[in-house]
Amino acid sequence: MLIFDAHLDLSMNALDWNRDYTRPLHEIRAREQGQTDRKDRGHGTVCFPEMRRGSVGVCVATLIGRYVKPTNPLHGWHSPEQAWAQAQGQLAWYRVMEEMGEMSQVGSVAQLDAAVEEWAHGPSKDAPIFYLLSLEGADSMVTIGHVERAYEQGLRAIGPANFGPGTYAQGTHATGGIGSKGKELLREMEELGIILDVSHLCDESFREAMNCFRGKVWASHSNCRKIVPHERQFSSEQLQELIDRGAVVGASLDAWMMVPGWVLSETRPEEVGVKLEHLVDHIDHVCQLAGNSLHVGIGSDLDGGFGLEECPMDLDSIADLQRLPNIFKARGYADEDVANIMHRNFVRFLREALPA
Numbered sequence: 001m002l003i004f005d006a007h008l009d010l011s012m013n014a015l016d017w018n019r020d021y022t023r024p025l026h027e028i029r030a031r032e033q034g035q036t037d038r039k040d041r042g043h044g045t046v047c048f049p050e051m052r053r054g055s056v057g058v059c060v061a062t063l064i065g066r067y068v069k070p071t072n073p074l075h076g077w078h079s080p081e082q083a084w085a086q087a088q089g090q091l092a093w094y095r096v097m098e099e100m101g102e103m104s105q106v107g108s109v110a111q112l113d114a115a116v117e118e119w120a121h122g123p124s125k126d127a128p129i130f131y132l133l134s135l136e137g138a139d140s141m142v143t144i145g146h147v148e149r150a151y152e153q154g155l156r157a158i159g160p161a162n163f164g165p166g167t168y169a170q171g172t173h174a175t176g177g178i179g180s181k182g183k184e185l186l187r188e189m190e191e192l193g194i195i196l197d198v199s200h201l202c203d204e205s206f207r208e209a210m211n212c213f214r215g216k217v218w219a220s221h222s223n224c225r226k227i228v229p230h231e232r233q234f235s236s237e238q239l240q241e242l243i244d245r246g247a248v249v250g251a252s253l254d255a256w257m258m259v260p261g262w263v264l265s266e267t268r269p270e271e272v273g274v275k276l277e278h279l280v281d282h283i284d285h286v287c288q289l290a291g292n293s294l295h296v297g298i299g300s301d302l303d304g305g306f307g308l309e310e311c312p313m314d315l316d317s318i319a320d321l322q323r324l325p326n327i328f329k330a331r332g333y334a335d336e337d338v339a340n341i342m343h344r345n346f347v348r349f350l351r352e353a354l355p356a
Contacts (some may be wrong), residue, residue, distance in 0.1 A: 043307030054319030250299020
């Protein structure tokens with residue numbers, strides 16, 4: 001079955017982590033043995049061969065360049081101009097992957113339909129990975145005029161914030177609203193037809209953004225606060241509001257977002273028994289709120305700065321997402337519902353959101 005993954009940080013891993021995604025996963029892991037600069041060294045789960053093996057043929061792929069002020073302890077760039085240049089470098093990597101035939105950009109309904117048709121018949125060793133370009137954290141937008149420049153490059157979704165405080169909104173572990181700059185960003189996004197990704201928005205920024213923005217909204221990689229009580233997840237009330245707006249919520253496989261009580265950099269998957277079943281719990285909660293299977297999908301974030309040390313125990317690579325359909329069926333989900341969750345919901349959403 002075709003899998004649409006609504007959140008992968010492909011270029012960040014290629015350039016910041018120095019991973020050659022064209023190579024087999026065992027080679028990528030082997031080259032990282034003994035490295036300690038990142039917690040997931042030697043434990044990566046994503047590469048193009050594994051995506052193809054698992055029919056993860058269409059995805060939302062990110063650009064990310066955080067600007068941090070002197071008072072912000074998070075990793076990032078010291079000026080918006082540097083952050084913009086970083087994002088442009090990541091875009092250059094996607095372009096090189098296109099030249100190699102490894103990837104193909106989706107920016108219109110026609111390109112989306114071509115992508116779905118390409119992958120309609122199962123795994124392929126030769127088909128490109130089709131990607132829709134998203135910006136995770138809008139700090140790299142030096143001016144509002146840069147938004148239209150990015151749109152012309154194919155950018156189709158923006159999450160105004162990531163972790164911590166941002167220029168246009170406040171993200172995970174921060175508080176506060178979107179302010180005048182955030183409202184200006186949302187107006188420009190609405191005019192251009194750019195999707196608002198509310199993942200990572202703190203509660204106050206979520207509230208203001210939902211009030212201000214009248215365009216298409218999704219949550220590319222977010223789980224349920226009812227199951228994991230943390231402000232990174234969405235409450236049932238927030239999820240219901242997203243459902244009412246026609247949004248699709250992509251469920252994330254970062255283990256600390258899947259099960260309660262996880263201590264970052266300490267807990268291990270085998271200690272709490274986290275499995276793909278726990279992801280289905282989050283997806284099922286959204287389905288129960290909606291009364292149908294039309295508002296949830298997969299936003300794995302499997303290369304979002306973590307690897308096997310923070311993944312479900314029964315997942316070795318992104319190809320193992322193909323285990324999910326049988327788990328859903330064992331819970332009584334019909335074939336049509338499973339297809340909705342695995343790809344149809346995000347495809348349907350984009351057919352309404354993208355230019356023809």
